[in-house]
Amino acid sequence: MLSFLHSADWQIGKPYARVEDPDKRAKLRQVRIEAIDRIGQCARDQQAAFLLVAGDLFDSPTPSSSDISAVCQALGRLSCPVLVIPGNHDHGAPGSVWHQRFFQEECQRRAPNLQVLLNREPLVLEQAIVLPCPLLRRTDSQDPTAWVRSIDWEALPSDRPRILLAHGSIHGFGSEDLDADGDNLASSQNQLRLDDGLMGQLDYVALGDWHGLKQVHARGWYSGTPEPDRFPRHDAYRDGVVLAVHVERGVPPQVSPLPTAALQWHTTAVHLSGDDELEHFEATLQTLLGDEPGGHLLLLEESGSLSLEGHRRYDALLERLEAQLLRLKRRGRCAQAPDPSELRALSQRPSDPLIANVAQRLQSELGDSALVEERRELLQLALAELHRCAGT
Structure with missing residues (x-):
């Protein structure tokens, strides 16, 4: 039985533009490169015949020279061949990284085990037949798998598993439906038609584009990204893995996710209805993040x-959290509602008539039931700032 690894969507060079701290952005980018070594360890543990990367190895069709060198050096340390197709981020159009002399020289020098599959034609290996469906432009209105339907199956060796390698969205499921968020835009094209007639000829379909782990057919999987790059939308969402696949011709594949992530991305909700709940919230964060929040x-x-x-x-x-975490993203709002003692301390100040007068006017306006929400929030912020300045 053939054993190999399936991965995708490394997006080396991802800019993380929403992370303001340049040092934290640099760490996030470096961790994605370091994931290659963790994949390499999985390849050794599984005695993988090869590694398939189903598109978007790079985040851009023109990555930096330093990213190219780092990737080639890391891939060269792997103990097995690496077969890659371009995805929508690092498409194979003329002028893209795959055609550049610098990449080709670095590949030859540092990663002779790397093979970029730019042609839509069967690759017959000793152990398997790989059917690559590279994206040759960022968006393709034609199905990238269409060429496979014209294959003369009888002309291919009958004793080797057939593996389709593709990047895009399948009908009813794909990145444009489930994988986009405010930080990660989705593609609306590159639709893959994996009908029963095609699937009946294949033993495994290695997909990329959707960044979460997902089985879409008895013989088809999205591997997800080996290093997470977005916050999970629900508890069932899983990424940060590489897939170990065991397959032989005519037999359903055995697929096992292997963990590769170094960083942890969390989504948590907090509803605070009183000051006494702050200690519980802090304890919850301590349990979630542990003693080393710098990896979260x-x-x-x-x-x-x-x-x-x-x-x-x-x-x-939250200021401490923002300093400690690689990123703190806030959604929603915890309002400020001064309690009666705080209002009295501001409005009843014989020694500070200016502060007392401002506080009384703010209180009076806040008591207007017809006040629009934006104005109410502004007044509450003004009261909070007055409270800070007064040192009460």
């Missing part, structure tokens, strides 16, 4: 309200 990214979905003093403590906690 957090999407925090906020709601509820706190007193002015409680919100000050909450902001200080």
Whole structure:
């Protein structure tokens, strides 16, 4: 039985433009390169005959020279051949990385085990037949797998498993439906038609484009990205793996996800309805992030309200988190609702009539039931700033 690895969507060189700290952006980019060594360890453990990369090895068709060198050096350390097709991010159009002299020289020098499949034609190996469906432009209105339907199957060796290698979305499921978010835009083309007639000729379909692990057919899988690059939308979402595939001709494949991720991406919700809940929230974060939050990214979905003093403590906690985490992304809002004692401390200040007067005017306007929400939020922020300046 043939054993190989299936991966995709490495997107080396991904800019992480929403991460403001340049040092953190650099770490996120470096971790994606380091994932290649973890894949290499999986290849050795599984005694893989080869590694298939189903598109988007690079994030751009024109990656930097340093990224090209780093990738070739890492791939050259792998103990097996690496077969790659271009995806929509690193498509194979003229002028793209695959045609550049620098890449070709680095590949020859550092990664002679790397083979880029730019032609839509069967690759007959000793152990298998690979049917590559490279993307030769970013978006293709034609099905990249269409050429496979014209194959004379009888002319191919009958004793070797047939593996389709493709990048795109299948009908009813794909990146444009489920995989896009505010940080990652989706492609609306590159549709793959994996009908029963085609699937009946194949033993395994290695797919890329969807960044989460997903089985779409008894013989078809998206491997997901080996290093996560987005916040999970639901508990069932899984990425940060490479697939170990065991297959032989005419037999359903055996597929096992192997972990490769170094970083952890979390989505958590917090609803705060009182200052006394802050300690519990902090303990929850400690359990989630542990003692080394520098390897974590957090999407925090906020709601509820706190007193002015409680919100000050909450902001200080989030400021610490933002410094410690690789990224803190906030969604929603925890409102500021001054409690009666805070309002009295601001509005009843004989020694500070200016502050008292401003506080009373803000309170009066906040009491208007017809106040629009944006104005209410602005007034609450003004009260919080007044509370800070007064040192109450």
